[in-house]
Amino acid sequence: MTATPPDGDASTPDRETTTAPDTDSRFDVPLRGVAVDPETRCAHWDAPVDVVALRFGCCEAYYPCDACHDAAADHEAVPWPRERFDDPAVLCGACGTTLTAREYLAADDDACPACGAAFNPGCRKHRDRYFEMGGTVDGDGDGDL
Numbered sequence: 001m002t003a004t005p006p007d008g009d010a011s012t013p014d015r016e017t018t019t020a021p022d023t024d025s026r027f028d029v030p031l032r033g034v035a036v037d038p039e040t041r042c043a044h045w046d047a048p049v050d051v052v053a054l055r056f057g058c059c060e061a062y063y064p065c066d067a068c069h070d071a072a073a074d075h076e077a078v079p080w081p082r083e084r085f086d087d088p089a090v091l092c093g094a095c096g097t098t099l100t101a102r103e104y105l106a107a108d109d110d111a112c113p114a115c116g117a118a119f120n121p122g123c124r125k126h127r128d129r130y131f132e133m134g135g136t137v138d139g140d141g142d143g144d145l
């Protein structure tokens with residue numbers, strides 16, 4: 001067994017809470033959140049498939065969810081802007097690969113194209129919190145909410 005880190009304040013030692021302007025040093029991208037585990041699960045979304053962190057347009061940092069953003073940042077969350085859908089905006093917590101918003105939104109099977117980790121299909125329901133949808137998305141004929 002490994003030793004519990006001295007700053008472990010949650011019941012599980014591999015959880016870290018990071019607030020702005022600090023970022024979580026375990027990740028290659030700027031990332032913050034509440035009780036974040038090494039695969040970007042958080043205090044709010046903690047299922048095996050909750051391994052996605054999303055980048056916000058306001059501060060360009062990644063957060064496991066919008067509640068993490070609101071807890072870690074001191075401003076209102078702004079979804080990732082449409083004109084930057086070809087920039088990296090989604091982090092797979094399982095393998096550390098970043099996807100562009102377009103790649104993530106086009107993935108019909110809700111899985112990481114790099115490592116195959118399953119993503120939470122329920123995230124589709126609140127994509128508008130994370131991505132500026134505004135109109136029709138290229139190639140997405142869903143039409144649902």
Ligand SMILES: [Zn+2]
Pocket residue numbers: 056057058059060069073075076077078
């Ligand atoms: Zn922000």
Ligand SMILES: [Zn+2]
Pocket residue numbers: 033034042043044045064065066067068069
């Ligand atoms: Zn969260």
Ligand SMILES: [Zn+2]
Pocket residue numbers: 092093094095096097112113114115116117
């Ligand atoms: Zn992956």
